[in-house]
Amino acid sequence: MSLEKLKLSKRLHASMNELGYFNAKEFQVKTLSRIIGGHSIIGIAPEGAGKTTSYVLGVLMRLKYTHDEAPKVLILAPNEERITAIVDQFIQISKNKDLYIMGLKASGSIEEEIEALVRGVDIVVATPNRARAVYLKLGLNLNRIQTFIIDDAEEIIKQGMQTPVRELAQSCGKVQYLAFSTVEHQKLHVMIDDFMSLATTIEVEDLGNTAMETHDLMLYQVPNFTTKINLLNLLMRDEEVFDKVLVFVNSKQTAHKLSQSLYAKKGEVQVLNPLFYDEEGITDVNIFKQMPNCRILIVAHEGASAVDITGIPFIFNFEVPENKDLFVQYSIKTTDEDVIAITFATDIELPELRKIEQTIGKKIATMPLPEDLVIFRPSTGPKEKVKIDESRGGSFHKKKESNSKTYNYGGGQKAKMTMKKKKG
Known part of the structure; x- marks a missing residue:
């Protein structure tokens, strides 16, 4: 499908083309308009279906670039590798020097991270445990969060970080919630149903073009x-x-x-x-x-x-x-x-x-x-x-x-x- 289907701004469309993206994936077509519209969704799709790109584009389309002390977007990811990948993707696609994005890493100094947060940041990416620790030290202000994102929900569940996810979500008040996973199962709903009971589930399957002959x-x-x-x-x-x-x-x-x-x-x-x-x-x-x-x-x-x-x-x-x-x-x-x-x-x-x-x-x-x-x-x-x-x-x-x-x-x-x- 053509990238035109996503109805991106001219700047983001040009940026995607520069990065080699000329076609939109099915998951992106089905979710991006809802994300931009402020809907809460549960996105279920396999690896490579474009889940991360979908919410990166959605956030960038919605974000108003003002230098606030409190972040507008909180993204929870399972580990430092994912945090780095998410931050890098935002920077590559945005190409906006006024975008303030910060990854909170468990190996870093929590005091230095709090100082950086106080200076002002638009988007915070962190593991649930790290975000909760900084929040409890009054270093992460959740009062102005507009979009709360759970990336790789299945891996977060596998690592047993459901409780901090729920605590952070309940501290945000009324916001847009986005949760992404490769599968929908009972443990996912146990983690998110308290704050995402009205979210729309969008599921896309991508099994490739060739089926093997199996037993x-x-x-x-x-x-x-x-x-x-x-x-x-x-x-x-x-x-x-x-x-x-x-x-x-x-x-x-x-x-x-x-x-x-x-x-x-x-x-x-x-x-x-x-x-x-x-x-x-x-x-x-x-x-x-x-x-x-x-x-x-x-x-x-x-x-x-x-x-x-x-x-x-x-x-x-x-x-x-x-x-x-x-x-x-x-x-x-x-x-x-x-x-x-x-x-x-x-x-x-x-x-x-x-x-x-x-x-x-x-x-x-x-x-x-x-x-x-x-x-x-x-x-x-x-x-x-x-x-x-x-x-x-x-x-x-x-x-x-x-x-x-x-x-x-x-x-x-x-x-x-x-x-x-x-x-x-």
């Missing part, structure tokens, strides 16, 4: 590690269907823990190259294939070489791999064999999963959780069976009608369907 991929979104164990145990009850299963985890420690947590008959579960010498385990996946009484092999990516998955009908990614290439490696279809690859992911793992979807060029189908799954709730103490909360966003929100399913793959139903097709 049948499925996703279960679960709230935590313990519920993953419960779900795997529930599915593994169907011994007839799940007769040979590879379960990938990230570390040998997790492999050990999982092997101790599965309810299985003696000898049914093995660990490939186990962490402890006295643990049930084997050293070669081909041995597992020849063991009639063993149906579950747990494989840790940590320190492991490539595993030959031929002849194994089910692969479980119990954790989203830290290296997306590992996921792709075991997902690409290289033979005519029917393989089903099932992934368990928590909210924190979803951003990495979205990167994988970009790489393979397709969405992974999200399966409804089995009705008899025990969902672990840490706040309630012991495990209890509860109904899935579909009231608001996240892993458990009601699916859009276009994405809704009339079937349930829980307990191996999909696998049974596949098996029947083979026999037919």
